[in-house]
Amino acid sequence: MSSNADLVFQSYGRACSQPEFFERFYTIFMGKSDDIRAMFVNSKMETQRGLLRGGIMWLIMHARGMPDTKIRALGESHSKKNMDIHPMHYNDWLDALIETLEKFDPEYTLELGQTWRATLLPGIQMIQNMYHD
């Protein structure tokens, strides 16, 4: 029996091995609002896509029981006093990720999408809660 975090890990492996995965993610994510698009105007997206690959992996590893050091680092960099990423944007982030997975994981189902959400949520909430710290 695979745990939910294992199912998510395997799904990520199927999806993120395709080079267009992260490109499509940012197209979908930035399409969610002008505010989000504006935050990346000066970003080198090729670098950013590589960083996100690792960031999602940290969230999955956290769900599999890894210590929260990397998640706390994301909470710190995305906090008000650093990059100032308001907590409300994480809903769009997660929706964009699920929409991208739907397109790239050939074994995607609605249930798997829900499993993804439930698995990443604790790590995302930890990042959101560090906004004001």
Ligand code: HEM
């Ligand atoms: C849990 C979800 C997220 C993950 C895993 C994530 C991951 C990352 C990572 C790994 C970096 C590289 C710098 C660092 O390590 O801190 C980064 C930078 C960044 N993230 Fe996020 N991020 C998330 C959510 C968001 C959201 C919701 C926004 C808001 C629009 C956002 C905007 C940015 C921006 C603007 C940068 C800097 C880009 C640059 O260097 O030009 N992130 N993110």
